[in-house]
Structures are given as C-alpha cells and as structure tokens.
Amino acid sequence: MTAPPPPDPAAEDALVPLSALQHYLFCPRQCALIHVERIWAEDGATAEGRLLHERVDGGKPDRRQGVRVVRGLTLRSFALGLSGKADVVEFRGGVAYPIEYKRGRPKSHRADEVQLCAQALCLEEMFGTTIPEGALFYGQTKKHQRIVFDAELRRLTKDVAAETRAMIAGALTPQPRAMPACRHCSLFSHCQPERLEKPPVIRRWLAGQLAD
C-alpha cells in the first residue's frame, strides 16, 4: 500500500477551527471578533469551560466492554474545511461515536449539535465510514443527550461551515446586533453592540460635543 499524497498546503492553511461553527451560530460577529480580529477575552465562563476540556482531553485512552475510548482526538475535514479536536470518541465495534462535553445545559439553538455533527463528518472523511449518531454531555444536568446525524443536521452543518469559512476568508466583521444574549457574551465590552448597532455620524456627534 502506498502512502497517501501530502495534503495541499493552501487547503491546510484555509482550515477553520471547529469551534468557530459554534461561535458563528451563537453570533457571527462574535465569531469574527475571535477568528478575524483575534480578540479573546477570557471570563469566568470561558475559563471554566477550558478547565473542563483540559480534564476531559487530558485523560488516557482506555477500553471497557469492547469500547475503545479516545480523548482529545485530532480531527480534520477538507470537504468542510475544518480542523479541531474531539473531546471523546468511542469506537464501538469499529464505528466511531463522538461525545462532546458542555459545561452548561442543553440549549434551544442547535450550535452544540452542529459542532458534534461537524466532528462526525470529519471522522467520516478520515475513516471512510458512516457515523449515524453521537452524544452531548451537559455538566449542569449531568446527562447524555443522544444526537442522530440526520440529513437535516448534516445539511445545516455543511451550510454553517461554508458560511463561517467564507466570513473568515473574507476577513469580514459583521455589524453588531444587540440581543439579550449579548449580556452573557465574554466579548461584550469589545463588541459594544448597543452603541455600535446604529452608531451616530461621528462628525455630527463631535460637533454636538463641542457646542457649549
């Protein structure tokens, strides 16, 4: 068997972190502030999440009841243009089963599902297999939630990956939109959504400030 050809360096350079999909689904501007502007403000929540992942990723592979558990597995997909890491991948009789650990609780939006599905699509490309399902584990409820990678979730994941990649490649930062969730965003003070959503014309604002 011959070794596969090395990947195209340009394609490797264009890979976007898996985590960007979640940022993008939460808020495209947040995603751009982190991945285009390279701003990162660690707050309590992000520090906690980082520690959780350090614990999960740091574990050694083990095997129980015929299931091989691999932690911190490096993932990549050229079709999606993504690279990153999976918290935990269980290999159950040759079929990969990704599990992603989340600090909080299940959310109404599908960002966590998309992130997990993206991991599955990477694994499918890497191993040439089909991965029907995986799970999300939520720290606050301490429960596993089974996620089936159906056609709809796969399409959503591919679309989000394409949009995210296009935004980062174009180095665009979307204008802010003030939402209730903004108050919980660690980049709130960098983003200034309330003031910059509809900013005044600065020339006029300045004239007003200089009038007595």
Add this chain to the structure above:
Amino acid sequence: MRRHLNTIYVTSEGAWLRKDGANIVVEVDGSERGRAPMHMIGGIVCFSRPGASPALMAACAEAGITLSFLSPEGKFLARVEGPRSGNVLLRRTQYRLADDPGHALSIVQGIVAAKTANQRTVLRRALRDHGDRMSDTARAAIEAAEQRLFHSARRASVAGDVATLRGMEGEAALTYFNVFDTMIQGDKSVFRFNGRSRRPPLDRVNALLSFLYAMLGHDCRSALESVGFDPQVGFLHADRPGRAGLALDLMEEMRPVLADRLALTLINRGQLKARDFVVDDGGAVSLADEGRKAVLVAWQERKKRELRHPFLGENMALGLVPHVQALLLSRHLRGDIDGYPPFIWK
C-alpha cells in the same frame, strides 16, 4: 463592562517578582513584601532594577497582564508580551490610513479638537474651584484663554489638513500653558511653572507633568497593543524612529484630564513638597523616590474614579478610558463607525 484592574508599581531597588500558584509575589532582598492574586491585576510596572522570574513572565503573558520595565523617570524600556495580541488586518488598515493624509484627517481633527476642549475644561474647573481666590487679572487671563480654546476646538474639528491641525495643537498648548501657572495655588516659591520644558524638565511642575505623561503614555501604549495596533505608527504624530506615534496620538485628548488635572490637585492640596524633588547641578528637576511613590499612589487612585463615557454613555473607571478609546479607534478602522469618537471631558 471590562473591569479596571489594579497595577502593581515596583519601585524598590533589589526587588524580585515571582509566581506562587495563582499569585504574584514581590520580594525585596529575599523577604516577601507583597502578594496579589493574578486575576486582580491588570499590569505590573517595574522601575529600574527589579527582576522577574521567567515563570512569572510566562504567566503574565498568558493572563494578558502587561509586565513592563521603565527607567526611574518613567521612560519605557521593555515589556513582556504573549502571542495573543496583534491583528494584521487592523495594522494594515492603520498603515494605509497613516499614509493617506486625507483619510487620517478626520481622526486627527477629533484628537486635536478633544484635546483643546479638554484643556478648556481644566481651565473652567480651575475657575470654578479657585476663581474667587484669584486676582482679577489672573481670572481675566484664564477666562480669555478658556474662550480662545473653546473656539479653537471647534475650528480644529473642521480644519482642512493635518499640517494645519499640528499648528493649531501647538497654538492651543501655548494658550493653555501660558495660564497654567495662574492655576497653581499655594507656595509659589516651590511650584512655579515657567512654560513647558521637557528635556530636561526645568522646574518641579514640569518634572511632575513629565512623569505623569510617561505613566499615561505607558497606559496608552499598552491599550493600543492589547487591541492589536502598532503603537509606533500615528496619525497626528509623524513617524520618527523610536517614537510611539500612535500612543502619543491617543494620549493627547487624555493629557489634560488624567495628567494635568492630577498635577494641579497634587500641588494645590499640598500633597507634594519641595523635598519630593531633586534638582541636579545642570538645573534638571526630577521626582525623588518618596515623591514618585506619592505620585504613583495618587495616579492609581485617580484611575479608579468613575465617570460617564461621552460616547458609550456608560459609567467606567477613568483608568479604562485609554483602553476604550483604543478599542473605538479599532472599531472605526474596521468599519463599525464612520469616524473616531475622541474622549471629551466636561
């Protein structure tokens, strides 16, 4: 809102900084003098000799704590920086704008107009606080200067080119510093301001102003770097090797508020005495060790003071203003706002 975090100023000779768990520890000659949890600290400024362990340097870089080394006069020497800051897109835009006088104009208009308006506010506050104790001629001089600055600020906001604005900035400074001595109350034999002198400062007021400007410059430089700018390439200040042009630009509008006003308070309240300064044989004046400590304590206190930000409309510590202004400048360059809203103090 981002919190205003404390800065540790290390002035003792023979000080050594090290990391102990999540704490910063300051030792002097082998014995522990101070300890602070890292998450409460935004910066460490070392004057002259102090050393720091590589483990502390790495932890500071990772936590975004600026660790700087300054000369005793406050001149910037070096700083330890992590890999996180630096946005190449922002820097490219900064360079493009700096090379295009037409484009840089609106930013410079705002900076010069705001600086002039803020100088005027210093004069108005002096009149309000001490006006009744001033002689008629002194009061009239300040009132006249205050009116001139009011009109200069408005003219600056619509000036036609950067060169003109540099001239207007100089004129406003002359008007302002011509009456600066009039605002000094108390012992005139100790604190007399004879016009701005910098290299070296030739009186105690100038020595104090120079030191405060160095502190402010340091904060502005850190703010710009943390947002991802190149602090050397300015709009108002033309490139000169070794000069932090953009840090100087950002400082302009804050000098009257953060530095000049504090200098006047320290002098007028008698918090500094003749013995807090040293005069060398050539006539150069600088702060003595005790004086420098007193100024640093007052500087820290001043930065904690809350005010309402004129553009954001939020209350914040004065010490956050350089950071917020750097951020607003970056938001303008990245296209969120159609101009740079300078800091105007009323």
